Amino acid sequence: MEIQQPIGGPLRGFLESTRRVGSRPALFVDGKVHSYEDLGRLAGNIATTIRKTSPPSMPLVALLAHRSLTAYAGVLGILGAGKGYVPLNPKLPTERLLRILTLAGPDTLVVGKEAKKHLELLLPKLPQRTSIICPDLEDLESVSLAHPQHQFVVGSAMAEGSLTDGSSREGNDPIAYLLFTSGSTGDPKGVPVRQSNLAAYVGYIADRYGVTEEDRFSQMFEMSFDLSVHDMFVCWERGACLYAMPDHTVMAPSKFIRDHGITMWFSVPSVIGVMEKLGMLKPGAFPTLRGSLFCGEPLLSRHAQAWQEAAPNSFVENLYGPTEATIAITHYRWTPATSPALSKAGITPIGQAFLGQATCVVDAELRSVAAGENGELCLSGSQVTQGYWNNPEQTRKQFVTLPDRGDQVWYRTGDLVMEDQDGCLQYLGRIDHQVKIRGHRVELPEVEFTLREASRSQQVAALAWPVKEGLAEGIVAFVAGGAEGEAGAILQHCRRVLPDYMVPSQIRFLEHLPLNVHGKTDRLKLRELLKEEPR
Template identity: 45%
Template sequence: MNQKQTHKGPDNGLGSVFWRSVEQFHDRPALVVHDEVYSYKELGDKAIQLAQLIQTAEIGEQQEVVAVFASRSLTSYTGVLGTLTSGRGYVPLNPKFPLERTLYMLQASGASTIIVGIEALGLLAKLLPLVNRRLNVILPMEDNEMGNIIAARNQKHRFFCTMDLVERNEWWRPYPSNLEKTAYLLFTSGSTGNPKGVPVSHRNVTSYLQHVITSYSFNELDRFSQMFDMTFDLSVHDMFICWGSGACLYPVPEQAVMSPAKFIKDHELTVWFSVPSVPMFMQKLRLLKPNAFPSLRYSFFCGEALPQGIAEAWQEAANNSVVENLYGPTEATIAISQYRWDADRSPGECKRGLVPIGQVFPTQEWRIISEDFRELSVGEVGELCVSGTQITRGYLNDDAKTKHSYIIFPDHPRKIWYRTGDLVMCNESNNLYYLGRIDNQLQIMGYRVEIQEIEHVLLGTGAAFAVVVPLLQQHGKAEGVCAFLPKELEANHLEILNHCQAKLPDYMIPRKLIFVEDVPLNSNGKIDRKQLMEQLEVLR
């Protein structure tokens, strides 16, 4: 049978991005994981086999999403592709997350089928007895003994093994996707209570992919990094921008995530994507030497504010690379604005030591509003609101939070706008500047204080990192701030305070400096401010 006929997939939805490349690049490498190379044809065959097994497991009870409980393994990638190919969306579960959080995400998703990687079997054994409904559990064939033990102890659930995969039916085709249906369901951290579920539709994500793929000259010879856990939406960019370009995906091993210089060089990666914390730690280890990564053609950063110094250091290390700063919340689908670094122009365009977040994609809309929802002008600071095809439909089973964050303006009664909670301003060139979070804005002695302004001053002391958190009184009000700085600067304690006194008003000067070897990161690689505040309470 003709190869293209064998692998023909749906012509819409997130999965179609992969299937078009299967048709065009079927013998080229699509994935290199644990040093094993899988072609588009091989990955496509595995996805279809798994999709057939999902449909067998869910006869008469099809749900909108399937859970994928795996990380940086073949199972995690075939799980995503197989789920999409079966006509369902996927909800990623992270084996590194606490049991209680994983249970909540699984229960809230409504998924009746869970695909499990060998790396998650230990937590699965603890998870299944707590689940309040029957699940279809698809286990890996790599560890049948462990799978048999888990199955024997959890007889209310139905178990399937990837050994049950049959040779694919040549007449079977990937299911087409309704563009309004969920492509993936992610849970974002809330400031209090349980995580918020964000269903992202096929229309949302294909709008993003179409803009990015047409904006850059990716091709089948590119080698993409895959740094992000699948519970972080930037992983969708990693996978589907890569596969939509016919390129090859290189998941970064867990042990190399925070120091991936050798991995970049060994595999001659051409496209890089990470949060800024990664190059921050690489710089601390003196790994960002000029021309260190000549193979890179594109370097993307997102998820945190990008410091000017990090952008400059990375551009020197990846001297052949275009450096892009992306911005966007999960609710606006991966990213919604972009700024291209220019060694000559950009230093003069930075504010508070941060790279601009640039301009909102031309396919989307934006406005900056005041606290009373008045639209602000150039140079005024307010909350960024965004609208367009990338804006998701709200939070899963949470009308109150949806109503607060997804709003309608009187002059656009048919458009939904998402309130990002980010403080920004724009200049006359429509370049946007991220100035901090509304919820990171403190009131100290009646003054409004932006945490990032203090961090910028501290970074001016030569610190590789500076993280500021509030010093809270018993009633929850901030009495000042505390700063976490690199251990090697401890001897410069007085000089740092003098530097702050010269730059900041008294109420913004840190009351306490804590010197640490490293700052904790959350599962997405971002600085974990909540954990630092907990450490601060212990120290007090």
């Protein structure tokens, strides 16, 4: 298969689809269908307004919106203005959003009406004068008077203009989006994904799956989760329609899939487990699906098989990739006859690298290991980003050269894998304290940093617990020297600064945390304490 690298930025596909099938549906959201022409018209106005409020030297614009017309038009409009978008999830605590805004430094914020209350909480604390663009709001007079240091642009005051590709300058490779992942130092890490990174991914995936304007894509991921980027841009690359799922359907989507004739499905694997428990995975339940993708956490082989039986007309693929490698970079196609035997410990393989991308399994000295040996997975290629946002120290640590691979730069994933004789990668776990919870990457040291702040104890530990069939369902925290009565205040502080999936489900207080022979917290003993608890 020849790799066709798209020319231009991620907007190129949307603009080409608008020219080719402009009257066809591009987006279904809030019960309404919007054509490519209609969506592009609003995005063009947003882009033109941004150009008037933000100088070319500012590379980023933040987007505070959730499953709305403004959310999707905002992404397109920000890119059309030649900027990268910084998605702000309104479900996150205000303090977390403020920290992201401080680290990213945008001077413009696009806001959907569904996030107005969150905007009002942010406004008094924004780190700099900010232009606030509200495409679907009109009455902001009282808010504007209360915060005269900021500029407000309501829908009727927006400039009009057409949507164009904001990456047209030759040799220019602007940021497409900046996502923040959990960081081990207490601060989230910013990952700037360039338009060339995204173009490489979208072009390969759209070709691989033969996407056409007849397809209907599910869209269940939050915009702060990079898998949402796949939903939008692979869909719009070929003139298909994106179906934004209402929040109440995300974990139980059977009716939504059937009612809307979804053809291309993408979710975290844990959704399968929830649907299975609810009795939704009947054989032949989803006949309209022709493609089913799973990513973000290990895919159990029995879940892959259950989904295959529920969607008999669909291929099932397990994708793998960290944010630093642009959504996903390896794939494995499930084959009922052979895949169960290839799945180690009941976990579906993560397969092989996309064409044009590269993997390498290395030992502690970063030297390649032989097939069949365990090692850390390193990644390279046109999808791999250049480093972290304003964090050269972390960039030097994670983006390295390998002794036996010349000057090529590789990203160290921290994932433990084994590559078999056929070049198929098996995921074995992590080599550090990072875990996946509900598909989200979580650095346990960041949770521990927050626990120290809240408890004023230096001896704290956060463990992924319970872990069922290789999947972490939550976090349990241990604190030394505290009293049970302090748990409520500690958890309240955690909820104020951490996303809900990072907040511990319980706090356990011990006089001292157990130490191993090296004087470090003995996490194995703490795990044994949890195992001894009655279920």
